[in-house]
Amino acid sequence: MKRIYVKEEWCLGCHLCEYNCAFANSGMTDMVKALRGKTIYPRIQVETDENGITYAVSCRHCTDPVCVKSCIAGALSVQNGVIEIDHSKCVGCLTCVLVCPYGAVIEDGSGVAQKCELCMKNSCGTPACVKGCPNGAIVYEERQTVSAPD
C-alpha cells in the first residue's frame, strides 16, 4: 500500500507540512482563518538532527501497529492498511502516545489523540503534506521494508 516517506536530502526545514496538515484537518476553507494566532497540533512534525539535517515524521502505518493493540477504547483500527482513529470512541487516555515507537500520535491540545490518517477522512484526497511540500521532500508511494541495522 501507499505510505508517506521522506527524502531528507530535499527537506528545507521550512515546516510548511506542519501548517498544511493542521489546515487540512481544521475542516475550514480559509487557511488564514484556520491558523492565524492559533497553536497548531500537526500530525506531522519536522525534526532536526545533530548535523542540522531536517525531515518530517508522521505515522508509519505500521504493518503490526502497537497503537491499535494498545488502545484501551478500541478507537484505533486498521482499515485497508491505514491506521485510523475513531474520535467518537477515543477518551484521550494517551496510551497510544505512550506506545508508538516513533512518536507519531499527537495530543490535539484538548486532551484527545490524533494521528496521520493519510488525509483519507478529510477533503484533501492526497496527503496535504505531500502536495504542499515545495521541494518534493515528502512522497506518497508504495515501498518495501528497508533492511538496516537496528
Next chain:
Amino acid sequence: MKRYVIIGNGVAAAGCIEGIRAVDADGSITVISAEQYPVYCRPLISYYLEQKTDLQRMHYRGESFYAEHHADVLYGRSAVEIHADAKEIVLDNGDVYPYDELCCCTGSAPFVPPMQGLDTVENKFSFMTIDDTLALEKAVTPESRVLIIGAGLIGLKCAEGLHGRVKNITVCDLAPRVLSSILDDKCAAMMQKHLEANGISFLLGTSAKEFQGNKAVMQNGAAVDFDVLVLAVGVRANTAIIKAAGGAVERGVLVDDACRTSLEAVYAAGDCTQYHDISSDTIKVMALMPNAYMQGHTAGVNMAGGTALFDNAIPMNSIGFFGLHCHTAGSQPEGCEMYEESDETHIKRLFVKDGRLTGFMLIGKTHRTGIYTALIRNQTPLSTVNFERLKIEPQLAAMGSAYRGKVLKGAV
C-alpha cells in the same frame, strides 16, 4: 477442523479470537462469557461515570465482531473445570465442551481483605465491571458522601468518575502515597496535590479498621461518615480453574513467551497470568490492557498452528486525572541511575542501568513518550543513541541515521 475454546470474554479473549483467525479461517471458536456483555473496554467504566462515553461506545469491537470471526459466545455461563487429559471443559450448567486448543482468559477479580463490620455496610461496591458501575451509579446522588478504599489506579479513576456527581469523595490507602505501585514519593506527591486541588480528599498511611453501618473507623483512630463505599484495594488473578486442573500457578497462571501454560494444549492470556517483564528480568503479574491484548493475540496465533512470541513485555501505564497526564513504563532496578528534570508543572524521571533505559515516570509533559518506551522494549544500548538529546526530548533525531532510515524510508 480444530475446535478452539476460550474461557472469558475480555480483551485478552478478543485478541485470542483475532490471533486464531489470522491463521485459521475454518476452526470453530467457542467463547464462555460469565458477563452478559460483548467484549467491552473495562478501563472506560470511569469515563462512563464522567459521561465521556456510553455503553454503546464502550464496545471494544464493532457489532458484527463475533459473526465476522465465526465465534460463538455463551453469555452468562462460567467454566468450572478443565479436564486437561480428556481435553474438555465443564460449565456451571453441567455442559461439557471438548477442545483441541484452550485459552484461559479469566482476568482478575477484586480483592477484599477481611474488614470488621463490612457486612453492616449497605451501599458497598467494587469497581471492575459494567454491572458494578451501573449499580454504583444508581446508588449515588448529589448528596452522597463517598469513601473509596484504595488509592491505586482503580480507586482514583473511580474518584475521577464520580467527581461532580456526589457531594464529596474521600480516598484512603494503607500506603503513604497515591498510585503507590507505579509512582515514587515525589511523583505521587505531585499527583496528589493535583487531585486535592480538584476536590478529592485523602487519608493516607491508614485504612479502615472497622465499619459500623455508615461509619468507618480508621486504624489511626479517625472516623469517616459516608453514604457509599467503594472497595478498590486491589485485584487478584483468577487462577483457580487452572490450579485445580494441575497447571502451574503462582500469583498468576505461569505462561511462557508463547503464552503456553504448563498444561498440554492449554494457553492463558491477560490479567490471569504471570509473565516475564524484560525491564526488570522478573516474572510478575502485569494486569494491563495492552499486554492482555498482545498475549491473547500471541496465544491465538500459536493455538492455530502459527508462530508468535510476546517476548518484550514491560509494565506501562498512561493515566490522567483532571487533565494532568502521567506516563510510566518499565522499572527502577536496584542500583540504577536517575536523570531528573522538574518544575512546578511537570516531572521527568528516567532510570538507566547497565547502559540501557529501564524505566521512566513522567507527569505533565507526555509528548512522544513512546520513543522512550521503545528504548526500554528494544533494550537499546544507549551508546548507540544520543542520550543527551533524548533526555531533553524524545525524538527520532537522536536515534542514529540508520534507524531513522529504516523507519522513514521503508515500510515498518
